Amino acid sequence: MRKHHSKQTIFGLTELDLWHHTVLIFILTTALFAFLFFSPSKILQFTIGCIAALLYVGWGVLHHYIDGDLHFKNVIEYILFAVLGLVILTGILI
Amino acid sequence: MNAITATITHLFTPHHTNNHRPRILHPEMLVAIAAVVFVLHTTMQITAQSYPLILGYATNISVEDLLFYTNQERLNHGLNSLQLNTALSRAAEKKAVDMFEDNYWAHTAPDGATPWDFIVTEGYSYSYAGENLARDFSDSKGVVVAWMNSSSHRDNLLRGEYQEIGFAVVNGSLDGNETTLVVQMFGTPQIRRPIITNASISDTNEVAMQVPTPIVSSNTLSRAVKKPVIDQASMQRNVGYTIMGVLGTVLIVDSFLIWKRKTVRIAGHNLAHFIFIVSLIGFVILSSRGSILSSVQ
Numbered sequence: 379m380r381k382h383h384s385k386q387t388i389f390g391l392t393e394l395d396l397w398h399h400t401v402l403i404f405i406l407t408t409a410l411f412a413f414l415f416f417s418p419s420k421i422l423q424f425t426i427g428c429i430a431a432l433l434y435v436g437w438g439v440l441h442h443y444i445d446g447d448l449h450f451k452n453v454i455e456y457i458l459f460a461v462l463g464l465v466i467l468t469g470i471l472i
Numbered sequence: 473m474n475a476i477t478a479t480i481t482h483l484f485t486p487h488h489t490n491n492h493r494p495r496i497l498h499p500e501m502l503v504a505i506a507a508v509v510f511v512l513h514t515t516m517q518i519t520a521q522s523y524p525l526i527l528g529y530a531t532n533i534s535v536e537d538l539l540f541y542t543n544q545e546r547l548n549h550g551l552n553s554l555q556l557n558t559a560l561s562r563a564a565e566k567k568a569v570d571m572f573e574d575n576y577w578a579h580t581a582p583d584g585a586t587p588w589d590f591i592v593t594e595g596y597s598y599s600y601a602g603e604n605l606a607r608d609f610s611d612s613k614g615v616v617v618a619w620m621n622s623s624s625h626r627d628n629l630l631r632g633e634y635q636e637i638g639f640a641v642v643n644g645s646l647d648g649n650e651t652t653l654v655v656q657m658f659g660t661p662q663i664r665r666p667i668i669t670n671a672s673i674s675d676t677n678e679v680a681m682q683v684p685t686p687i688v689s690s691n692t693l694s695r696a697v698k699k700p701v702i703d704q705a706s707m708q709r710n711v712g713y714t715i716m717g718v719l720g721t722v723l724i725v726d727s728f729l730i731w732k733r734k735t736v737r738i739a740g741h742n743l744a745h746f747i748f749i750v751s752l753i754g755f756v757i758l759s760s761r762g763s764i765l766s767s768v769q
Contacts, residue, residue, distance in 0.1 A: 391741075391743065395741070395743075399741075399743055399744060399747065402744055402747055402748075403747055406747060406748065406751035407751070409751065409755075410751060410754045410755065410758065413754075413755055413758050413759075414758050417758065417763045419577065419647070420647055420649055420759075421647055423758075423759065427755055430751070430755075434744075434748050437744070438741075438744060441741070441744070451499075454499050455497075455499065455502075455745075456744075458499055458502040458503060458506070459502065459745050459748055459749075460748075461502075461506055462502055462505060462506045462509070462715075463748065463749075463752045463755075465506045465509045465510050465513075466509055466711075466712040466715065466716070466752065466756070467712075467752070467755055467756070467759070468510075468513070469509065469510075469512075469513030469516075469708045469711070469712070470705075470708050470709060470712060470756060470759050470760075471759055472648070472649070
């Protein structure tokens, strides 16, 4: 487990974790700007929401794979958070 | 009392009864929450269609208010106030109806018709013309504020050459979504009419009262007012905010307690889920904004 060899920073997160989360923040912030840019079209906005959710799940899988703690339970958790987010967004946009 | 405390602890904090992960973050609970939200939204959609006076989209937009706020902004910037013109209002009405009929949201129609085509068809010969569009707004002031917050719309609204204006406020369905379209058309006739200047007007309210009555047809409203008992859009957003607020708080509490107790477990990173929830709140906030478009000739 690579994680245990890395220096812990805050709340048990390693320096690598912080970099990974910075990437996630960048992805989701970009999605928010795209969402704002395509505000004339609710369909396009929903598509951006779907892409953001997919990238979030992809990020989760990659992050845990690199950390060496990828587990089926983790993947399910990311998928369920993404699905819940999309269900909420669907009700508002469509 | 103990039972309530135990349930809250079990649901919202990591505990030995929930395998050191708040029950609300377990997969089956997340599925249950998603299912409840889905059923709730579906029920609201069906109820809104059957009982629009009880559950629906609240709107309060009027031509008078749009004209008042538009002229107020122009007067605040030392410009002339605009006179409501029936030909421009007819052009705006036809543009709005055309957008609903051909299901588009743009200045240029799918068949290539421009806003200027609508204006010319109504017999209005212009030397300057412009168009601002808005949709999904719940009140007149919100529309004008949104236009003023966008540089292209503000430039259009504050263009000194304009003398006249036309509005249409039309309810309908676009992309399957019930909405109110606002079309604002500016014009300056080729034969110039006298300009009403700031100095000649003492009260902006008078300006709004002195203009001709806007045209009203079966499709177009001079005022779009819908006041259902429950505003569907607000309710849907509030449901989203509540769920995300609860989940976000639980994730923070869970992170803190797990870190403090040094518990080792297999689970996704709370920080990642929290970042996702914060971005989701951003999506919901942005989705509540109306849309605007501007064009100038």
